[in-house]
Structures are given as C-alpha cells and as structure tokens.
Amino acid sequence: MFDNFLIRPDSLRNEQRDGQTTGFTLAVRHANYRGCYLSLHNGYYLEVDGTEYPTSVQTFEINGKAPRTFDEIRTAVHEHWDYDDEGILHIAAPGGLAPGRHTIRLQQSVLAAYGYLPTDEEWVKNPPKPGSGAGSDKTPEIVTYTLDLTEAEAAR
Amino acid sequence: MTTTIRRGVSLYSYQQSQFFKELMLEDQIREVGQNLGGADGIELIDEMSLRYPEPGDDFRRQWFTWMDTYGTRPVAMDVGMDVLQFRDHVMTYEECADRLRHDIRLAKSLGFSNVRVLSVVPVEILVSALPLAESLDIRLGKEIHQPMNLEGREVGDILDVVERTGTKHLGIVPDLGIFQFRPSEVLLAWLERRGAQPTASTASVDLALLIRRGEAPFDLSPLARHTAGNLRSDFNRFLNTGQCEPDFASVFTAVKKYADDRVQDARDIDYRTVAEALMLSRTSADTLREIAPHVIHVHGKFNNMSPVPDAPGQYQEISIDYDAAIGALKAGGFNGYINSEYEGQRYFQDRGREDLMSEVDQVRRHQEMLRRLIAS
Numbered sequence: 001m002f003d004n005f006l007i008r009p010d011s012l013r014n015e016q017r018d019g020q021t022t023g024f025t026l027a028v029r030h031a032n033y034r035g036c037y038l039s040l041h042n043g044y045y046l047e048v049d050g051t052e053y054p055t056s057v058q059t060f061e062i063n064g065k066a067p068r069t070f071d072e073i074r075t076a077v078h079e080h081w082d083y084d085d086e087g088i089l090h091i092a093a094p095g096g097l098a099p100g101r102h103t104i105r106l107q108q109s110v111l112a113a114y115g116y117l118p119t120d121e122e123w124v125k126n127p128p129k130p131g132s133g134a135g136s137d138k139t140p141e142i143v144t145y146t147l148d149l150t151e152a153e154a155a156r
Numbered sequence: 157m158t159t160t161i162r163r164g165v166s167l168y169s170y171q172q173s174q175f176f177k178e179l180m181l182e183d184q185i186r187e188v189g190q191n192l193g194g195a196d197g198i199e200l201i202d203e204m205s206l207r208y209p210e211p212g213d214d215f216r217r218q219w220f221t222w223m224d225t226y227g228t229r230p231v232a233m234d235v236g237m238d239v240l241q242f243r244d245h246v247m248t249y250e251e252c253a254d255r256l257r258h259d260i261r262l263a264k265s266l267g268f269s270n271v272r273v274l275s276v277v278p279v280e281i282l283v284s285a286l287p288l289a290e291s292l293d294i295r296l297g298k299e300i301h302q303p304m305n306l307e308g309r310e311v312g313d314i315l316d317v318v319e320r321t322g323t324k325h326l327g328i329v330p331d332l333g334i335f336q337f338r339p340s341e342v343l344l345a346w347l348e349r350r351g352a353q354p355t356a357s358t359a360s361v362d363l364a365l366l367i368r369r370g371e372a373p374f375d376l377s378p379l380a381r382h383t384a385g386n387l388r389s390d391f392n393r394f395l396n397t398g399q400c401e402p403d404f405a406s407v408f409t410a411v412k413k414y415a416d417d418r419v420q421d422a423r424d425i426d427y428r429t430v431a432e433a434l435m436l437s438r439t440s441a442d443t444l445r446e447i448a449p450h451v452i453h454v455h456g457k458f459n460n461m462s463p464v465p466d467a468p469g470q471y472q473e474i475s476i477d478y479d480a481a482i483g484a485l486k487a488g489g490f491n492g493y494i495n496s497e498y499e500g501q502r503y504f505q506d507r508g509r510e511d512l513m514s515e516v517d518q519v520r521r522h523q524e525m526l527r528r529l530i531a532s
Contacts, residue, residue: 001502002175005509033171034203037241074243083204084174111240114383115276118390118401120239120246133392138385138502140392141350 001138004145006031007106008086012147014096014154021096023057024048024149026089031108031139035083038062038076042109044089045131045142048102053091055130061088074127099154104145109135160491161482161530164188164197164231166455167205169498169519172505172512174204179516181205182222187516189226192523197231197493198223199272199453202259209258211266219266231493232270232297232329232453233263237277252277253284260285264292270452272329275301276383279313282326286317289325297329297452303387305334305439306447308380315450327450331497333457334437335477338364339429340459346503347429356426359418363411363433374410376434378403384435391431395424407434441477441484448488459500461521470528471521482529494530496522 011027028044030036043055059067062081067090081087109130111123119134128134131142165188173179179187188195202208207215223230237255239247247255256273263271271294273282282296289296298314300306311328318326344357366372379387387404394400394408408431415422415430422430444451457476464470472478485494496519504513 001505002172003506005175005505029175033168033175034201034236035208036203036236036238039241039243040238077242080203080208082207084177111243112236112238113240114274114385115237116239116246116278117386123240124244124246133389133396140389 001031001033002029003139003143005029006108006139006143007104007145007147009145009147012097012102012149012153014149015090021094023091023093024096025091026104027086028089028108029086030081030083030110031136032110032112033083035081035085036110036112038079038081039074040111041070041073041081042111042127042135043070043130044109045105045107046089046091047105048097053093057092059090059092061090096154097149099149099151101146101148104147105142106145107131107133107136107139107142111135161485162197162491162493163192163195163523163526163530164199164229164493164495165192165195165519165523166199166201166232166234166495166497168199168201168234169496170515171204172501173515176509185222185228186226187519189228192520193527195523196228197453197495198228199232199234199493199495201234201236202262203236206262209262211262216265223267230267230269231495232272233259233266233268234272235259235263237274249278249280250284252281256281256285257288260289260292260294260296264294268294270295270297270329272297272299272452275299275304275310279317282314283317286321286323286326290323293325295325295327295452297327299329299331299455300334301331301383302333302336302437303379303382303384303435305380305437306330306443307439310381311447315447318450327452328447329452329455330444331455331457332476332478332481333455334439335441335481336436336457336475337368337477338436338475339432340475340500340503342460342500342503343432344429346506347425347432349506350425351423352425352429353419353422355419356415356422356429359415360430360433362418363414363430364436367433367436367438373414374407376407376438378407379434380437387435388428388431391428395427441480444481444484445488448485448490451485451488451490451492453492454485454490454494455497456494456522456526457497457499458518458522459503461518461525469524471525473522473525478525478529482526486530494526496526498522
C-alpha cells in the first residue's frame with residue numbers, strides 16, 4: 001500500500017553534527033491504513049545507489065522525541081505511532097550523500113498483523129530482517145524511489 | 157415487507173485521502189452527512205481516525221459537535237489486536253481482552269453502539285470482554301471476511317455463545333467481500349503492471365468461476381479459517397522457500413500446477429495472480445438470510461464501481477454479488493446499517509498521484525447502488 005508515497009519526495013537531507021556531515025535523513029509514513037504501537041516497528045530495508053544501510057545504522061524520530069535506535073523503539077510498548085504522522089529515518093553514514101539524484105530502495109517492517117500468526121513465537125525470539133517481506137504484508141515488494149539531494153541540502 | 161436497512165460509510169474508504177491530508181476526519185464526516193443522499197452512519201478504525209489510545213476530551217467535544225452539525229451517527233468502531241505489542245512475549249488471550257476492554261470504553265465515550273473485532277479474534281477473548289460490553293450496552297460484532305464464509309466455525313462459535321448465554325451484545329459483521337466470485341478487475345490490472353501475464357489473469361478468473369460452480373479441481377476447505385492477508389503471505393513463503401503451513405501444502409501445490417498448465421514460463425507474480433482465486437469465500441446467501449437476526453452491521457466492501465452499461469447514473473461492482481447479499485439481508489429482516497467500505501484505492505498506488513482513484517467518487521457511486529438495491 002502507498003508504495004510510491006512512503007517517502008516524502010522532497011525529504012532527503014544530509015545531517016550535520018559539530019560541523020561534520022554524519023549521515024542523511026528521509027521522511028516516511030505508515031505502509032498501512034492505520035497506525036500501530038511503536039514497539040512493533042522493526043526497521044527498514046534501505047539501499048541507496050547499491051549500498052545497503054542495515055538497521056544497526058538506523059534511528060527513528062517520532063512523537064517529538066530524539067531519534068531512537070530500533071532496540072529502543074521495540075521497548076516503546078505503550079507509545080503509539082499514529083496514522084497521520086510522518087517519522088524521520090536517520091542514517092548514520094559519515095560524509096552523507098553527494099548532491100544529485102539517488103536511487104533508493106526501501107521496505108518498512110512493522111510486526112502488525114491480524115491476530116495470531118504461526119510466526120509469532122519465532123518473531124519474539126528472532127525478529128525478521130527488514131527486506132525479507134516479513135512484517136510488510138501490504139507492501140510485499142521492495143519499492144524503488146528516485147530522489148534528488150540539492151546542493152543546499154547536501155551542505156547541511 | 158418494509159425494509160429499514162440504513163446506509164453509512166466506514167471511513168476506511170477515505171484512507172488514501174487522509175494519508176495525503178486531502179480529507180481529514182471532519183471533511184470525511186461532512187461528506188457522509190451532506191453528499192450521500194440520506195446516509196448517516198459513521199464507522200471508523202480507531203488506529204486510523206483517532207489519536208490512539210486516548211484521543212482526549214477536547215476531541216470528544218469536537219466529535220459530538222460534528223455529529224450534530226452534519227447529521228451523522230456513530231455506528232461502529234473497528235478495533236485491532238497486534239499480539240506482538242510487548243515484543244518480549246506473544247500476548248495472552250487475557251491481554252488481548254484487556255485491549256478490547258479499553259477499546260470498548262473508548263467506543264462508548266464517542267457514542268458508538270457497535271465494536272467490530274477482526275475475523276481472527278478467538279471467541280474466548282470476546283467472551284472475556286462480553287460482560288463489560290453488556291454493561292455499557294455495546295454490541296460486539298465479529299467480522300466475517302473473505303476467504304472465510306458464513307458456514308464455518310467462526311460464525312458457529314459466536315452463535316453457540318449467543319445461544320448459551322442469551323446475550324444481545326454479540327453477533328456477526330459480514331463483509332460483503334464474502335460474496336465476491338471472481339478477482340476484481342482492478343486487482344488484476346495492478347498485478348499485470350507488476351509483470352503478471354494476461355494469461356495468468358484469465359486463469360485466475362477461470363479458476364474462480366470453476367470454484368463458484370462447485371467444480372474446483374482441488375479441495376479448498378483448509379483455507380476457510382484464514383485471512384486473505386495471511387494466506388497471501390504464506391503463499392509467498394511457499395513460492396520463496398517451498399515451506400508453508402502444512403494445511404496449505406496440497407492446495408498451494410495444486411494451484412501452482414494449475415498455473416503451469418495455463419501460463420507459459422510462469423513466474424512468481426503469475427502464480428500469485430492465479431492464487432487470488434483462492435481468496436474468495438464461496439458463501440451462501442441463504443445462510444446470510446438465516447443469520448440476519450445476529451448481524452450487528454454490514455461492511456459493504458467494494459473494489460471498483462463502474463458504470464452500468466446503458467443506465468446513466470447507475471453503478472455496479474462486477475466481482476461481488478450484491479443482488480444476492482442485499483436480497484438476503486432484506487429477506488432476513490435485517491434493519492441495521494450497511495456501511496460502504498472501499499478497498500480498491502490500493503490497486504492504483506503503484507502509479508503517480510495523478511492516477512490515484514477518487515475515493516469520494518467511488519463511495520458516492522457505491523451509495524447510489526446501495527440506495528437502489530435496498531429500495532428495489
């Protein structure tokens with residue numbers, strides 16, 4: 001669902017800290033028709049120009065709080081990510097991205113479901129790796145986006 | 157017999173307009189109250205339409221003002237159950253019942269009279285929450301959604317509890333997608349844009365019509381207790397790994413062979429297209445007529461409303477047998493709400509903003525059909 005619209009097209013930015021470009025950010029939405037408890041959010045398959053950025057370099061900013069790792073997100077068991085709200089995905093990538101056009105492949109993994117599933121116990125022990133299609137039943141294929149990073153945004 | 161079936165809309169229908177912030181909640185309620193020729197029922201999904209789990213008292217005041225302003229009524233709140241919420245264990249039935257009790261109180265605070273639970277919620281959870289529902293005069297309705305049917309254990313379990321306890325606060329919410337008899341034309345077009353061959357679409361429709369005539373080339377009964385979403389994801393797992401739920405293995409193997417016989421050099425997307433024929437319910441209108449007294453409200457599911465040829469201003473759903481479904485509800489004396497539930501918008505979201513479907517237009521067309529079939 002919402003395949004072509006999960007990333008806001010003008011949202012690609014480099015991110016700087018203490019004068020250094022530390023990575024980049026994207027604005028994302030729910031790949032579903034509803035929100036869910038934030039703890040269910042299991043990270044992203046993300047590839048930019050052929051380079052994969054695993055969940056270990058991803059943090060997620062939502063509900064007015066500082067970016068959190070997905071290990072922290074999974075403990076947010078009473079906090080809800082509402083349907084209307086955009087989240088910011090932060091990627092630690094020293095030097096950031098070069099200005100210009102980028103090909104981004106993305107899949108969101110959210111362990112939301114209709115009731116009990118055969119995979120439940122396994123996913124408590126070993127959550128699926130984003131990109132396998134697990135936890136993405138309404139957008140089962142990785143979606144490709146072409147996004148521009150302007151000189152001004154690259155220099156941030 | 158005079159019929160008193162009433163019309164409403166599940167705001168699920170406007171999920172895409174809300175995603176793009178074209179129609180927010182008030183706009184959706186206004187559309188229902190002012191532009192649908194007498195429809196007044198509002199159904200919504202708590203996790204789509206509300207700040208969840210607690211929308212706040214300011215919102216509640218606003219909500220009731222909207223109901224007054226637009227002449228609408230809160231009919232049903234649809235609630236979910238994500239059993240991995242705590243991540244360190246799978247939720248127990250009692251934890252699920254606690255969530256349901258929360259949602260029942262939330263629904264009551266917004267004036268809803270019905271709470272719809274998902275088709276896969278175990279009946280024990282409903283029984284656990286039933287005393288609260290009764291004390292708050294909220295009716296719990298278990299949705300029956302394709303590929304389930306009205307003849308299976310899901311309905312039987314509910315009717316058993318009703319018979320045993322005499323409760324008036326538990327029943328069924330049929331989703332009229334259970335009267336779908338072929339894959340929707342918009343679903344097939346979407347699959348073809350993803351690479352499915354036209355022969356796979358044809359094979360899918362042919363297989364669906366064979367199944368409808370009772371001539372299915374294999375036994376489909378193992379599928380009836382599962383949601384379409386879960387079936388699809390398990391079929392994908394089967395295609396990727398050869399593994400699936402043991403129940404499904406014989407059906408999945410047979411449907412793959414059916415596709416191989418009809419589609420040249422079939423790929424995964426072709427198999428998935430043919431397998432859409434398995435997602436249909438094969439339910440009986442007679443059963444709907446018989447259980448009509450236990451129907452809480454109805455989801456008027458549709459994927460595409462197209463013009464009726466040579467009948468300007470009239471619209472039809474070519475893949476769902478609405479004549480049979482509404483006929484059965486009328487014959488059974490049903491006098492509650494049928495709420496439009498548009499789901500076809502997702503089959504256009506692989507393209508640009510300019511190619512998206514108008515949910516407002518589709519719901520208006522569906523309401524035209526409902527009005528006509530209810531009156532006929």
